[in-house]
Amino acid sequence: MTEHQLPAAEEALLLIERLLQFARQRGMVEELDEGAARNALLDLFRFTEPYEGDVPEERLDSASAVLEPLLDYGFAIGLIEDNIVTYRDLLDSRIMGLLMPRPSEVHRAFQATTQKSGLPAATNAFYAMNIDSNYIRMDRINKNRYWQHETEYGALEITINLSKPEKDPKEIALLKTLPPAKYPKCLLCVENVGYAGRADHPGRQNLRVLPLELQGEQWFFQYSPYVYYNEHSIIFKGKHEPMAISHSSFARLLDFVELFPHYFIGSNADLPIVGGSILSHDHFQGGRHVFPMEAAGTSVSFGNPELPGVRYGIVNWPMSVVRVNGRSKADVHAAACRLLDDWRAYSDADADVLAFSEQEDGTSVPHNTITPIARLRDDGEYELDLVLRNNRTSEEHPDGIFHPHQELHHIKKENIGLIEVMGLAVLPGRLKDELEQLAAYLTAGSGRQIGELNGADHPLHKHAEWLGELAERHGAALTGEQAKAVIEAETGDKFLRVLKDAGVYKRTEDGQAAFERFLTAAGLVRA
Numbered sequence: 001m002t003e004h005q006l007p008a009a010e011e012a013l014l015l016i017e018r019l020l021q022f023a024r025q026r027g028m029v030e031e032l033d034e035g036a037a038r039n040a041l042l043d044l045f046r047f048t049e050p051y052e053g054d055v056p057e058e059r060l061d062s063a064s065a066v067l068e069p070l071l072d073y074g075f076a077i078g079l080i081e082d083n084i085v086t087y088r089d090l091l092d093s094r095i096m097g098l099l100m101p102r103p104s105e106v107h108r109a110f111q112a113t114t115q116k117s118g119l120p121a122a123t124n125a126f127y128a129m130n131i132d133s134n135y136i137r138m139d140r141i142n143k144n145r146y147w148q149h150e151t152e153y154g155a156l157e158i159t160i161n162l163s164k165p166e167k168d169p170k171e172i173a174l175l176k177t178l179p180p181a182k183y184p185k186c187l188l189c190v191e192n193v194g195y196a197g198r199a200d201h202p203g204r205q206n207l208r209v210l211p212l213e214l215q216g217e218q219w220f221f222q223y224s225p226y227v228y229y230n231e232h233s234i235i236f237k238g239k240h241e242p243m244a245i246s247h248s249s250f251a252r253l254l255d256f257v258e259l260f261p262h263y264f265i266g267s268n269a270d271l272p273i274v275g276g277s278i279l280s281h282d283h284f285q286g287g288r289h290v291f292p293m294e295a296a297g298t299s300v301s302f303g304n305p306e307l308p309g310v311r312y313g314i315v316n317w318p319m320s321v322v323r324v325n326g327r328s329k330a331d332v333h334a335a336a337c338r339l340l341d342d343w344r345a346y347s348d349a350d351a352d353v354l355a356f357s358e359q360e361d362g363t364s365v366p367h368n369t370i371t372p373i374a375r376l377r378d379d380g381e382y383e384l385d386l387v388l389r390n391n392r393t394s395e396e397h398p399d400g401i402f403h404p405h406q407e408l409h410h411i412k413k414e415n416i417g418l419i420e421v422m423g424l425a426v427l428p429g430r431l432k433d434e435l436e437q438l439a440a441y442l443t444a445g446s447g448r449q450i451g452e453l454n455g456a457d458h459p460l461h462k463h464a465e466w467l468g469e470l471a472e473r474h475g476a477a478l479t480g481e482q483a484k485a486v487i488e489a490e491t492g493d494k495f496l497r498v499l500k501d502a503g504v505y506k507r508t509e510d511g512q513a514a515f516e517r518f519l520t521a522a523g524l525v526r527a
Helices: 009-023 031-044 065-078 085-097 103-118 117-131 169-176 249-260 327-346 430-441 450-454 461-474 479-500 509-521
Strands: 145-151 154-160 210-216 215-224 233-237 264-266 282-286 300-304 310-317 321-326 357-358 364-366 368-376 382-390 424-427
Touching: 009 031, 009 065, 031 085, 031 364, 065 424, 103 117, 103 145, 103 210, 117 215, 154 215, 154 430, 154 479, 210 249, 249 264, 249 327, 249 382, 282 382, 310 327, 310 509, 321 327, 321 357, 327 368, 327 509, 424 479, 430 461, 430 479, 450 461, 461 479
Parallel strands: 154 424
Antiparallel strands: 145 154, 210 215, 215 233, 233 282, 264 282, 264 368, 300 310, 310 321, 321 382, 357 364, 368 382
């Protein structure tokens, strides 16, 4: 929470004018809209007349510098009931919503830019609008930690996510008192556009989406408010229907890369443990970013006599990935569908792969699915990366056999979804402070004793064994920069182990032989 001095009413009026100036400069408000936008802001802040003094000429990097003191003033006059992040964010969205063009105007502008300057220019402008409107909170995203970690599979990307503010105890207690809500049905429904929000649902007055048609169905395109990578977008179905990986899913992915050839698109898997955080609403994620998995080459090539124009390869990656390439969209689609159908039904007990298990009531539970990623290459080839997933559990691994194992949970215990699969670790925000504190224990002259962590009540106790190993390998008399580098490298190694745990077929001789057994069973032959 920022600690701005409370602005007086006159200062709040000046802040409104500065915000209007920012909106004009960024093209959010046109000249004919300015009066109406000013009056809407005056009404919100309970003023009847505007500021009459001179407004200094300035060019702000973002609206945050003006919004934060306006939020303070809003709390002072009772626009929000408590000065906590939840309510401040709701008022933030309400303020910026008053400066936004209508959804239909945004769509027309996108189409006009596409026709005049091309699709990349249109997505650039739409992305910039989402940042300027504070829907994408770059002030928070810029606080994320990021580094790369070199491995035998290429440079993995590591982020510590600070863009989602953690709830404080007061906010957590508030959420427990709220009754269940039915509208919008989830965070991905199109009904979120313009929604005022509530304590348990973010305000979305500053959200705008673009309509798409995929396989003759209504879908929508928007940007993620948390952008874990460049132009991180969400493509969601118009109807609130659950996630499903199917032949139609692959067709939609290939449709999208034809519409947006400068973007990749992928889907989380559709089963618990190996799926994403929202399985209730069918959606994909896309963007303009080259992930480490895309940059990885293939180690073994295959062909299919029935589809001579399609190439298959095992990607040199810690997870189990089949790359499918071809110039014919129909053939690439057919190849992916065949692999999905075969994988859904495939079992190999020697490799711990069982397609189904039977419950006590006799019902059969499926375990095999795929995380797919699509691209349209510059040479016109369609490309699908099909990541084989299995969500079985066991007594030894109750959280998932092909899930981060227990010894890695101090770093990462959440599901390994699409973004992590492609080589970008999204680590929890708690690690920022924890890793800095661990680095201090490895630094000369810190006065800290590594044995302190062995106490069960120590806040870093979950890292005790790891820190002991680090001290044995690297010592505890490092410089600050050396300790930071060690912690980052060792965290990167942990993420690599996470990916290896999530891989169905391990990068061992036996594991790769089992991988090839599946591909052979699916009708493929070594090229």
